[in-house]
Amino acid sequence: MSDLITIVIDTIGGDNGVEVCVKGAVQGLSDHPNVKLFLTGHKSEIEGFLSEYEYDKSRIEVIDCSEEISPNEHPVQAVREKKDSSLVVGLKLLKDEKADAFISAGSTGAILAGGQFVVGRAKGVKRTPLAHLLPTNSTPSLLLDCGANVDVKPEVLLQFAEMGSIYMQSVCGVDNPRVAIANIGTEEEKGNALVKKTYPLLRDSKIINFTGSIEARAIPFGKADVIVADGFVGNIIIKLYEGLSKMLLRELKGAFLSTVRSKIGAIMVKKSMKNTLQKFDASDKGGAPLLGLKALVVKIHGNSKDGEVISAITQCVTFVENDVTGKIIKGFENSEE
Amino acid sequence: MSDLITIVIDTIGGDNGVEVCVKGAVQGLSDHPNVKLFLTGHKSEIEGFLSEYEYDKSRIEVIDCSEEISPNEHPVQAVREKKDSSLVVGLKLLKDEKADAFISAGSTGAILAGGQFVVGRAKGVKRTPLAHLLPTNSTPSLLLDCGANVDVKPEVLLQFAEMGSIYMQSVCGVDNPRVAIANIGTEEEKGNALVKKTYPLLRDSKIINFTGSIEARAIPFGKADVIVADGFVGNIIIKLYEGLSKMLLRELKGAFLSTVRSKIGAIMVKKSMKNTLQKFDASDKGGAPLLGLKALVVKIHGNSKDGEVISAITQCVTFVENDVTGKIIKGFENSEE
Numbered sequence: 001m002s003d004l005i006t007i008v009i010d011t012i013g014g015d016n017g018v019e020v021c022v023k024g025a026v027q028g029l030s031d032h033p034n035v036k037l038f039l040t041g042h043k044s045e046i047e048g049f050l051s052e053y054e055y056d057k058s059r060i061e062v063i064d065c066s067e068e069i070s071p072n073e074h075p076v077q078a079v080r081e082k083k084d085s086s087l088v089v090g091l092k093l094l095k096d097e098k099a100d101a102f103i104s105a106g107s108t109g110a111i112l113a114g115g116q117f118v119v120g121r122a123k124g125v126k127r128t129p130l131a132h133l134l135p136t137n138s139t140p141s142l143l144l145d146c147g148a149n150v151d152v153k154p155e156v157l158l159q160f161a162e163m164g165s166i167y168m169q170s171v172c173g174v175d176n177p178r179v180a181i182a183n184i185g186t187e188e189e190k191g192n193a194l195v196k197k198t199y200p201l202l203r204d205s206k207i208i209n210f211t212g213s214i215e216a217r218a219i220p221f222g223k224a225d226v227i228v229a230d231g232f233v234g235n236i237i238i239k240l241y242e243g244l245s246k247m248l249l250r251e252l253k254g255a256f257l258s259t260v261r262s263k264i265g266a267i268m269v270k271k272s273m274k275n276t277l278q279k280f281d282a283s284d285k286g287g288a289p290l291l292g293l294k295a296l297v298v299k300i301h302g303n304s305k306d307g308e309v310i311s312a313i314t315q316c317v318t319f320v321e322n323d324v325t326g327k328i329i330k331g332f333e334n335s336e337e
Numbered sequence: 338m339s340d341l342i343t344i345v346i347d348t349i350g351g352d353n354g355v356e357v358c359v360k361g362a363v364q365g366l367s368d369h370p371n372v373k374l375f376l377t378g379h380k381s382e383i384e385g386f387l388s389e390y391e392y393d394k395s396r397i398e399v400i401d402c403s404e405e406i407s408p409n410e411h412p413v414q415a416v417r418e419k420k421d422s423s424l425v426v427g428l429k430l431l432k433d434e435k436a437d438a439f440i441s442a443g444s445t446g447a448i449l450a451g452g453q454f455v456v457g458r459a460k461g462v463k464r465t466p467l468a469h470l471l472p473t474n475s476t477p478s479l480l481l482d483c484g485a486n487v488d489v490k491p492e493v494l495l496q497f498a499e500m501g502s503i504y505m506q507s508v509c510g511v512d513n514p515r516v517a518i519a520n521i522g523t524e525e526e527k528g529n530a531l532v533k534k535t536y537p538l539l540r541d542s543k544i545i546n547f548t549g550s551i552e553a554r555a556i557p558f559g560k561a562d563v564i565v566a567d568g569f570v571g572n573i574i575i576k577l578y579e580g581l582s583k584m585l586l587r588e589l590k591g592a593f594l595s596t597v598r599s600k601i602g603a604i605m606v607k608k609s610m611k612n613t614l615q616k617f618d619a620s621d622k623g624g625a626p627l628l629g630l631k632a633l634v635v636k637i638h639g640n641s642k643d644g645e646v647i648s649a650i651t652q653c654v655t656f657v658e659n660d661v662t663g664k665i666i667k668g669f670e671n672s673e674e
Binding site: 136137147150151182184191192193195215216217218219220221230231232233235236237238239240241242243244245246247248249250251252254255256258259261262264265266267268269270271272273275276277 | 521585612
C-alpha cells in the first residue's frame with residue numbers, strides 16, 4: 001500500500017449506473033489529494049465517462065471486470081461463483097491489502113456476504129454489523145446492526161456497541177457517544193430474553209458510555225448517539241424509518257397539490273420546508289459501513305448519485321485516517337473468539 | 338348478563354381525567370340504545386360530571402372504587418394488591434360475566450396483567466396479543482402483538498394471525514384479510530429463527546389468507562390487513578410509528594413558522610393538510626384490543642379524549658355483536674394448550 005489512502009469504487013449495481021460513480025469519484029479525488037481510487041467495472045464504459053473530466057490520472061486506476069452481480073441472485077453463491085465481478089474483484093483488493101476501503105451501491109446481500117467471505121473479520125470481532133446513520137431532529141444516531149446478523153448472542157451486541165461507539169467518536173467526531181439499546185421500555189427489567197441478557201454487559205462495560213434502553217418512539221428525537229439492536233430489529237427500524245418518512249411526505253405533497261389555494265401555499269412554504277428537510281437528506285452523510293472487517297466496506301444506497309459517492313469517499317478517508325479498524329482490534333484483543 | 342351489551346369504562350388513569358370518560362360515555366350511550374355502561378372510579382367525581390348531562394339513567398351504573406393504579410407501579414403487583422382499584426373492579430365484572438367488554442386509558446402494563454390474571458384467557462388461546470390499528474396511506478392495518486408477549490413460539494404467532502384475521506373480518510369488515518409476517522425481506526428463506534419457523538405454519542394454515550412476509554418499509558403503504566410480529570418487534574414498530582410521525586410533523590410545523598412567507602403559505606395549505614392527515618387520526622379508530630381473553634379488554638391511548646371513548650364503545654359493540662370471542666374459541670378448540 002502506498003502512503004495514499006486507497007479506495008475502491010464498485011461502479012456496477014447502483015440504480016443510476018456508472019456515470020454517477022465516475023462523477024463522484026472525480027470530485028472526491030479533487031477534494032482529497034491524499035486519495036487514490038480504483039474503479040472496478042466495465043473498463044470501456046468507465047473510461048468513456050472519465051474522458052469527460054480533467055483529473056489527476058496517476059490517482060485513478062480502472063480495473064476491467066467481466067461479470068456483474070444482480071440483486072436477484074443468491075448473495076453467497078454469487079460471491080463464490082462470480083470471481084470476476086466488480087464486487088468480488090474490488091473486495092479482493094482489500095483482502096490483498098492493496099486498498100483500504102471499498103464503496104458499492106450494489107446488492108446489500110452480496111456486499112455483506114463478500115465482506116465476510118472475501119475480506120474477512122478483523123481479529124477479535126465475533127460478527128460484523130451493518131451500521132446506518134439515522135436522521136433525527138437533532139444529530140444523527142448510528143443504528144447497528146441493520147440486518148447483517150439476525151440471531152445473535154449478548155456478547156455480540158456488546159461488541160456492536162463498542163464498535164459503534166468507536167465509529168461515532170472517530171468518524172463523526174461525537175465526544176463520549178451516548179450508547180443505548182433498542183427496547184420496549186426504559187426500565188432495566190424490560191425487554192426480550194436477548195435484551196435482558198445484554199443490558200448488564202452494556203451497563204458494566206468500561207469502554208462505552210451506556211445510557212440505558214431507548215424506546216422506539218424516542219429514536220427520531222436523537223436521544224442516543226449509538227443505538228444497538230440485533231439485525232432483525234435494526235432492519236425493521238431502518239426500513240420503517242424509510243417507508244414511513246416516504247409515505248408521510250408523499251401524502252403531504254398530495255395534500256399540497258389538492259387545491260389551487262394549497263398549491264399557492266405550497267410554493268410559499270417550499271423554501272422553509274426544504275431547509276428543514278435538509279437534515280434528513282442522506283446524501284451528505286456517507287453510506288452504511290459494515291464494521292469489524294479487516295478493511296472498511298461501505299454500502300451506499302442503490303439510488304445514490306454523485307453526492308453520496310463523494311460523501312462516502314470522505315467517510316472512508318476519515319475512517320482510515322483515524323485508524324478505526326486498528327482501534328476496534330485493540331478494543332477486542334482480549335475478547336474470546 | 339342482560340340482553341344489553343354491557344361495557345365497563347375505567348375512569349381513572351387517562352391523562353385527561355374523569356371528565357372525558359364521562360363525556361364519551363354519555364355520547365356512546367346515546368349512539369347505542371343496546372348498551373349499558375358501568376363506570377368504575379371515584380363515585381362522587383363521576384356523578385359530578387354526569388350531572389351535567391341528560392341521559393338514560395337506567396343504563397349507566399357508577400361503581401365506587403377506593404384505589405388507583407398509577408403507571409409507575411409494578412403492573413402485576415399492583416393488580417394483585419389493589420383489589421379495589423377501578424381497573425381490577427372493572428375487570429372483575431368481566432370475569433364474573435356481568436360485563437362483555439372493558440375500556441381503559443390507564444397503565445398498559447396493568448391492563449395486560451389484569452387481562453391475564455383477572456379475566457383470563459379464552460379456551461384454547463395460548464397467549465393474548467395486544468393489537469393496534471396502524472394508519473397507512475390506504476386502509477389501516479392491524480398489528481399484533483404490540484408488546485404483551487415478547488418471547489414466543491411459532492404456534493403462538495400462528496394464533497395471533499388467526500385472531501387478527503377474525504378481528505379484521507368481524508370488527509373492521511375486511512373481507513378475507515391479507516395476513517403478513519413482519520420480516521427483513523420478502524423471500525421465504527429470510528428472517529430470524531422465529532420467523533423462519535413461523536412462516537410455514539402461516540403458509541399452510543387453512544384459516545387465514547397468508548400473503549407472505551412484509552418488509553417494514555411497506556407497512557405504511559397498507560400492503561397487509563393483518564401484520565404478525567412478536568411483542569418486541571411489534572412494540573418497536575408501533576412506537577417508532579408514533580415517534581417518527583410526531584417528529585416529522587413537528588419539524589414541518591417549525592418550518593412553517595420559520596418565515597413570514599412560510600407562515601402565510603402554511604395558512605393556505607392548512608385545510609388540505611388537515612383533510613389528508615385526518616386518516617392518520619387515531620380518535621375514530623377505537624382502541625387497542627387485547628385479544629384472546631374470555632371477554633374484550635380495550636386499551637385506549639393515555640391522552641384519549643371523549644372521541645376515543647366513543648369509538649372504543651362502538652368497537653366493543655361490534656366485537657360483541659359479532660361474537661369474536663366465540664369465533665376465536667371455535668377456531669382454537671382443537672389446539673393444544
